[in-house]
Amino acid sequence: MNQETFWSNRYRDAGDGYLFGTEPNRFLAHRQELLQTGRTALSVADGEGRNSVWLAEQGLEVTAIEISAIALEKARRLATGRKVEVNFIQADMLAPGWPAPELHDAFDWVFGIFIQFVAPEWRSRQFEVMKKVTAPGGRILLQGYTPKQLDYGTGGPSAVENLYTEEILRTEFTDWQIEELVTYEEDIAEGNAHQGRSALIGLIARKPG
Secondary structure, three states, X not given: OOHHHHXXXXXXXXXXOOOXXXXXXXXXXXXXXXXXXXXXXXXXXXXXXXXXXHHHHOOOEEEEEEOOHHHHHHHHHHHHHHOOOOEEEEOOOOOOOOOOHHHOOOXXXXXXXXXXXXXXXXXXXXXXXXXXXXXXXXXXXXXXXXXXXXXXXXXXXXXXXXXXXXXXXXXXXXXXXXXXXEEEEEEEEEOOOEEEEEEEEEEEEEOOO
């Protein structure tokens, strides 16, 4: 089963509800003031729009890419209901030739919230894409799970190799300025898919200007 089919099935099974809820990720929302340092934003693997819509409400010019057409339908509905504009694009961030040249160095902020759906051999490619679309001096914000999350089973992938450690992220962003890198545990409530005690990691890294 390909990624588009897998995710569309998950979002379809949620019915009219939102699999991960409609409120922004907490790690993202708690950096609200820092977001004012940028104007343009890209949310990758954005799902049903909870993060991109919230970012647009903060006054950013937001583009969101998502592989699932079902998720995008819900995201557009959420944006309309909240009266904001988001440039939604159906795209596979790992597809050959993506991103298009006009997206290179285009965004002050690039967000990846729980995007640990790829095996390690694709992780560097995933981060390479995000780095490519970040403007000089711009930032990437990541939120993910650490291997301890497997003890909780409250969301995220079941493959330990897909999960982040501080060492993995420091290595992947060795040529960037790491402004924040934290591992912590927290009770989260993000729709039906992320519920309960969770082992989390957050990163903010800045591209050389």
